Amino acid sequence: MIFVFLLVLLMLIAAIAASIFKDLISAVIAAALVSLIAAILFYLLQAPDVAMAEAAIGAALVTVVFIIAIRRTKRFEE
Amino acid sequence: MNGTLIIFLAIIGAGLILCFLRMLKGPTASDRAVAVDTVTTTIVALLVLLGFIFERYVYLDVSLVYSMISFVGLVALARFLERGI
Amino acid sequence: MHLFGVIITGIGTIFLFLGNLGILRLPDVYNRVQAGTKCTTLGAFLTIIGVGIMQPAWFWKALLIAVFILVTNPIPSHAIARASRKSGVPLCDRSVVDKTREFEEYEEKG
Numbered sequence: 001m002i003f004v005f006l007l008v009l010l011m012l013i014a015a016i017a018a019s020i021f022k023d024l025i026s027a028v029i030a031a032a033l034v035s036l037i038a039a040i041l042f043y044l045l046q047a048p049d050v051a052m053a054e055a056a057i058g059a060a061l062v063t064v065v066f067i068i069a070i071r072r073t074k075r076f077e078e
Numbered sequence: 079m080n081g082t083l084i085i086f087l088a089i090i091g092a093g094l095i096l097c098f099l100r101m102l103k104g105p106t107a108s109d110r111a112v113a114v115d116t117v118t119t120t121i122v123a124l125l126v127l128l129g130f131i132f133e134r135y136v137y138l139d140v141s142l143v144y145s146m147i148s149f150v151g152l153v154a155l156a157r158f159l160e161r162g163i
Numbered sequence: 164m165h166l167f168g169v170i171i172t173g174i175g176t177i178f179l180f181l182g183n184l185g186i187l188r189l190p191d192v193y194n195r196v197q198a199g200t201k202c203t204t205l206g207a208f209l210t211i212i213g214v215g216i217m218q219p220a221w222f223w224k225a226l227l228i229a230v231f232i233l234v235t236n237p238i239p240s241h242a243i244a245r246a247s248r249k250s251g252v253p254l255c256d257r258s259v260v261d262k263t264r265e266f267e268e269y270e271e272k273g
Contacts, residue, residue: 096184123211127214156239
Protein backbone atom coordinates (compact mmCIF):
# COMPACT_ATOMS: atom_id res chain seq x y z
CA MET A 1 0.00 0.00 0.00
CA ILE A 2 2.84 2.39 0.87
CA PHE A 3 4.43 1.40 -2.43
CA VAL A 4 1.34 2.58 -4.36
CA PHE A 5 1.40 5.89 -2.48
CA LEU A 6 5.09 6.31 -3.36
CA LEU A 7 4.42 5.64 -7.05
CA VAL A 8 1.50 8.10 -7.19
CA LEU A 9 3.64 10.76 -5.46
CA LEU A 10 6.50 10.28 -7.95
CA MET A 11 4.02 10.46 -10.84
CA LEU A 12 2.62 13.77 -9.53
CA ILE A 13 6.13 15.21 -9.14
CA ALA A 14 7.04 14.21 -12.70
CA ALA A 15 3.80 15.72 -14.07
CA ILE A 16 4.40 19.05 -12.28
CA ALA A 17 8.01 19.08 -13.52
CA ALA A 18 6.83 18.46 -17.09
CA SER A 19 4.60 21.50 -16.86
CA ILE A 20 7.20 23.91 -15.46
CA PHE A 21 10.35 23.04 -17.46
CA LYS A 22 11.36 25.72 -19.98
CA ASP A 23 13.42 23.32 -22.10
CA LEU A 24 10.84 21.36 -24.07
CA ILE A 25 13.11 18.31 -24.49
CA SER A 26 13.26 17.98 -20.70
CA ALA A 27 9.47 18.31 -20.59
CA VAL A 28 9.16 15.44 -23.09
CA ILE A 29 11.46 13.29 -20.93
CA ALA A 30 9.36 14.00 -17.84
CA ALA A 31 6.17 13.16 -19.76
CA ALA A 32 7.71 9.82 -20.78
CA LEU A 33 8.39 9.17 -17.09
CA VAL A 34 4.73 9.88 -16.25
CA SER A 35 3.48 7.31 -18.75
CA LEU A 36 6.09 4.83 -17.50
CA ILE A 37 4.71 4.99 -13.95
CA ALA A 38 1.14 4.87 -15.25
CA ALA A 39 2.04 1.49 -16.77
CA ILE A 40 3.09 0.19 -13.31
CA LEU A 41 -0.14 1.47 -11.78
CA PHE A 42 -2.23 -0.36 -14.40
CA TYR A 43 -0.13 -3.44 -13.63
CA LEU A 44 -0.86 -3.17 -9.90
CA LEU A 45 -4.59 -2.82 -10.66
CA GLN A 46 -4.48 -6.30 -12.28
CA ALA A 47 -4.83 -5.16 -15.89
CA PRO A 48 -1.74 -6.46 -17.73
CA ASP A 49 -3.11 -5.91 -21.24
CA VAL A 50 -3.76 -2.22 -20.63
CA ALA A 51 -0.29 -1.96 -19.10
CA MET A 52 1.21 -3.54 -22.21
CA ALA A 53 -0.54 -1.07 -24.52
CA GLU A 54 0.43 1.87 -22.28
CA ALA A 55 4.07 0.75 -22.26
CA ALA A 56 4.24 0.40 -26.04
CA ILE A 57 2.46 3.66 -26.81
CA GLY A 58 3.77 5.84 -24.00
CA ALA A 59 7.42 4.81 -24.09
CA ALA A 60 8.00 4.73 -27.82
CA LEU A 61 5.32 6.39 -29.90
CA VAL A 62 4.44 9.55 -27.95
CA THR A 63 8.10 10.49 -27.42
CA VAL A 64 8.96 10.11 -31.11
CA VAL A 65 5.93 12.16 -32.21
CA PHE A 66 6.76 14.95 -29.75
CA ILE A 67 10.40 15.04 -30.88
CA ILE A 68 9.38 15.31 -34.54
CA ALA A 69 7.06 18.18 -33.59
CA ILE A 70 9.82 19.97 -31.64
CA ARG A 71 12.24 19.61 -34.55
CA ARG A 72 9.80 21.48 -36.80
CA THR A 73 9.35 24.33 -34.27
CA LYS A 74 11.48 25.85 -31.49
CA ARG A 75 13.19 24.05 -28.63
CA PHE A 76 13.08 26.65 -25.84
CA GLU A 77 9.95 28.19 -24.47
CA GLU A 78 10.06 31.92 -23.70
CA MET B 79 10.13 -15.48 2.53
CA ASN B 80 7.46 -12.88 1.90
CA GLY B 81 9.18 -10.37 4.21
CA THR B 82 12.41 -10.77 2.26
CA LEU B 83 10.63 -9.86 -0.98
CA ILE B 84 9.10 -6.80 0.72
CA ILE B 85 12.63 -5.70 1.69
CA PHE B 86 13.74 -6.09 -1.95
CA LEU B 87 10.79 -3.94 -3.08
CA ALA B 88 11.73 -1.26 -0.53
CA ILE B 89 15.33 -1.15 -1.82
CA ILE B 90 14.14 -0.76 -5.42
CA GLY B 91 11.71 2.00 -4.37
CA ALA B 92 14.52 3.91 -2.65
CA GLY B 93 16.56 3.68 -5.85
CA LEU B 94 13.64 5.08 -7.86
CA ILE B 95 13.51 8.11 -5.54
CA LEU B 96 17.24 8.78 -6.11
CA CYS B 97 16.78 8.65 -9.89
CA PHE B 98 13.87 11.06 -9.63
CA LEU B 99 16.06 13.53 -7.72
CA ARG B 100 18.61 13.44 -10.55
CA MET B 101 15.81 13.90 -13.09
CA LEU B 102 14.62 17.01 -11.27
CA LYS B 103 18.11 18.42 -10.65
CA GLY B 104 20.07 17.60 -13.80
CA PRO B 105 21.66 20.62 -15.46
CA THR B 106 21.35 19.51 -19.08
CA ALA B 107 18.86 17.40 -21.02
CA SER B 108 21.38 14.54 -21.31
CA ASP B 109 21.37 14.02 -17.53
CA ARG B 110 17.62 13.67 -17.53
CA ALA B 111 17.76 11.21 -20.44
CA VAL B 112 20.30 9.05 -18.57
CA ALA B 113 18.08 9.10 -15.48
CA VAL B 114 15.06 7.94 -17.51
CA ASP B 115 17.14 5.15 -19.08
CA THR B 116 18.12 3.88 -15.63
CA VAL B 117 14.53 4.11 -14.37
CA THR B 118 13.36 2.03 -17.35
CA THR B 119 15.78 -0.80 -16.63
CA THR B 120 14.94 -0.72 -12.93
CA ILE B 121 11.23 -0.92 -13.71
CA VAL B 122 11.64 -4.02 -15.89
CA ALA B 123 13.24 -5.85 -12.94
CA LEU B 124 10.53 -4.47 -10.63
CA LEU B 125 7.75 -5.80 -12.87
CA VAL B 126 9.25 -9.30 -12.91
CA LEU B 127 9.54 -9.24 -9.10
CA LEU B 128 5.92 -8.07 -8.73
CA GLY B 129 4.80 -10.82 -11.08
CA PHE B 130 6.50 -13.35 -8.80
CA ILE B 131 4.75 -11.86 -5.75
CA PHE B 132 1.31 -11.99 -7.42
CA GLU B 133 2.06 -15.51 -8.80
CA ARG B 134 0.66 -14.88 -12.28
CA TYR B 135 2.54 -16.29 -15.25
CA VAL B 136 0.83 -13.93 -17.71
CA TYR B 137 2.35 -10.85 -16.07
CA LEU B 138 5.78 -11.61 -17.50
CA ASP B 139 4.51 -10.61 -20.96
CA VAL B 140 4.32 -6.96 -19.91
CA SER B 141 7.96 -7.03 -18.89
CA LEU B 142 8.92 -8.76 -22.16
CA VAL B 143 7.20 -6.11 -24.29
CA TYR B 144 8.68 -3.36 -22.17
CA SER B 145 12.25 -4.61 -22.47
CA MET B 146 11.86 -4.99 -26.24
CA ILE B 147 10.40 -1.59 -27.04
CA SER B 148 11.71 0.84 -24.44
CA PHE B 149 14.85 1.95 -26.28
CA VAL B 150 13.12 3.49 -29.30
CA GLY B 151 12.17 6.79 -27.69
CA LEU B 152 15.60 7.39 -26.15
CA VAL B 153 17.39 6.64 -29.43
CA ALA B 154 15.15 9.16 -31.24
CA LEU B 155 15.92 11.72 -28.53
CA ALA B 156 19.64 11.11 -28.85
CA ARG B 157 19.43 11.61 -32.60
CA PHE B 158 17.75 14.96 -31.99
CA LEU B 159 20.42 16.05 -29.49
CA GLU B 160 23.25 14.99 -31.81
CA ARG B 161 22.07 17.09 -34.73
CA GLY B 162 21.94 20.26 -32.62
CA ILE B 163 19.07 22.67 -32.24
CA MET C 164 17.36 -24.31 -4.77
CA HIS C 165 14.96 -21.76 -3.34
CA LEU C 166 17.49 -20.15 -1.01
CA PHE C 167 19.94 -19.87 -3.90
CA GLY C 168 17.36 -17.92 -5.94
CA VAL C 169 16.67 -15.57 -3.00
CA ILE C 170 20.40 -14.86 -2.62
CA ILE C 171 20.83 -14.12 -6.35
CA THR C 172 17.79 -11.83 -6.34
CA GLY C 173 19.20 -9.98 -3.32
CA ILE C 174 22.55 -9.43 -5.02
CA GLY C 175 20.79 -8.11 -8.11
CA THR C 176 18.66 -5.74 -6.04
CA ILE C 177 21.73 -4.35 -4.32
CA PHE C 178 23.38 -3.76 -7.71
CA LEU C 179 20.26 -1.92 -8.90
CA PHE C 180 20.35 0.34 -5.85
CA LEU C 181 24.06 1.06 -6.32
CA GLY C 182 23.46 2.02 -9.94
CA ASN C 183 20.72 4.44 -8.95
CA LEU C 184 22.96 5.91 -6.23
CA GLY C 185 25.68 6.42 -8.84
CA ILE C 186 23.20 8.31 -11.02
CA LEU C 187 22.68 10.76 -8.17
CA ARG C 188 26.25 11.04 -6.86
CA LEU C 189 28.67 11.06 -9.80
CA PRO C 190 29.80 14.47 -11.12
CA ASP C 191 29.49 14.20 -14.88
CA VAL C 192 27.25 12.96 -17.71
CA TYR C 193 29.76 10.38 -18.91
CA ASN C 194 30.36 8.95 -15.44
CA ARG C 195 26.60 8.78 -14.97
CA VAL C 196 26.20 6.88 -18.23
CA GLN C 197 28.76 4.36 -17.01
CA ALA C 198 27.05 3.85 -13.65
CA GLY C 199 23.59 3.81 -15.15
CA THR C 200 24.20 1.21 -17.80
CA LYS C 201 26.74 -1.29 -16.48
CA CYS C 202 25.58 -1.59 -12.90
CA THR C 203 21.90 -1.59 -13.80
CA THR C 204 22.29 -4.19 -16.55
CA LEU C 205 24.00 -6.61 -14.16
CA GLY C 206 21.41 -5.91 -11.45
CA ALA C 207 18.39 -6.48 -13.69
CA PHE C 208 19.97 -9.62 -15.17
CA LEU C 209 20.63 -11.14 -11.74
CA THR C 210 17.19 -10.18 -10.41
CA ILE C 211 15.31 -11.77 -13.33
CA ILE C 212 17.46 -14.93 -13.31
CA GLY C 213 16.89 -15.19 -9.54
CA VAL C 214 13.12 -15.07 -10.04
CA GLY C 215 13.50 -17.79 -12.68
CA ILE C 216 15.40 -19.97 -10.19
CA MET C 217 12.87 -19.41 -7.42
CA GLN C 218 10.01 -20.50 -9.73
CA PRO C 219 11.47 -23.20 -12.02
CA ALA C 220 8.47 -23.30 -14.38
CA TRP C 221 9.16 -19.69 -15.37
CA PHE C 222 12.85 -20.11 -16.09
CA TRP C 223 12.90 -19.98 -19.90
CA LYS C 224 10.71 -16.90 -20.20
CA ALA C 225 12.78 -15.12 -17.53
CA LEU C 226 15.93 -16.04 -19.43
CA LEU C 227 14.40 -14.57 -22.60
CA ILE C 228 13.62 -11.28 -20.81
CA ALA C 229 17.16 -11.17 -19.36
CA VAL C 230 18.72 -11.72 -22.80
CA PHE C 231 16.57 -8.95 -24.25
CA ILE C 232 17.76 -6.57 -21.51
CA LEU C 233 21.36 -7.60 -22.15
CA VAL C 234 20.96 -6.82 -25.85
CA THR C 235 18.86 -3.64 -25.84
CA ASN C 236 20.21 -1.80 -22.78
CA PRO C 237 23.59 -0.61 -24.19
CA ILE C 238 22.00 0.94 -27.32
CA PRO C 239 20.39 4.10 -25.81
CA SER C 240 23.27 4.73 -23.39
CA HIS C 241 25.81 4.66 -26.23
CA ALA C 242 23.57 6.94 -28.32
CA ILE C 243 23.13 9.40 -25.43
CA ALA C 244 26.87 9.53 -24.64
CA ARG C 245 27.73 10.15 -28.28
CA ALA C 246 25.03 12.81 -28.61
CA SER C 247 26.12 14.67 -25.48
CA ARG C 248 29.76 14.62 -26.69
CA LYS C 249 28.72 15.98 -30.07
CA SER C 250 26.45 18.67 -28.61
CA GLY C 251 29.19 20.01 -26.34
CA VAL C 252 28.34 18.96 -22.77
CA PRO C 253 31.54 19.73 -20.81
CA LEU C 254 33.54 17.20 -18.83
CA CYS C 255 33.91 17.72 -15.10
CA ASP C 256 36.92 19.75 -13.95
CA ARG C 257 38.62 16.83 -12.20
CA SER C 258 38.88 14.67 -15.33
CA VAL C 259 42.41 13.79 -16.41
CA VAL C 260 42.40 12.76 -20.05
CA ASP C 261 40.22 13.62 -23.06
CA LYS C 262 41.09 11.32 -25.94
CA THR C 263 38.41 12.64 -28.28
CA ARG C 264 39.75 16.21 -28.16
CA GLU C 265 43.29 14.96 -28.72
CA PHE C 266 42.08 13.03 -31.74
CA GLU C 267 40.31 16.09 -33.14
CA GLU C 268 43.44 18.23 -32.70
CA TYR C 269 45.46 15.53 -34.43
CA GLU C 270 42.99 15.48 -37.31
CA GLU C 271 43.19 19.26 -37.69
CA LYS C 272 47.00 19.22 -37.77
CA GLY C 273 46.96 16.57 -40.44
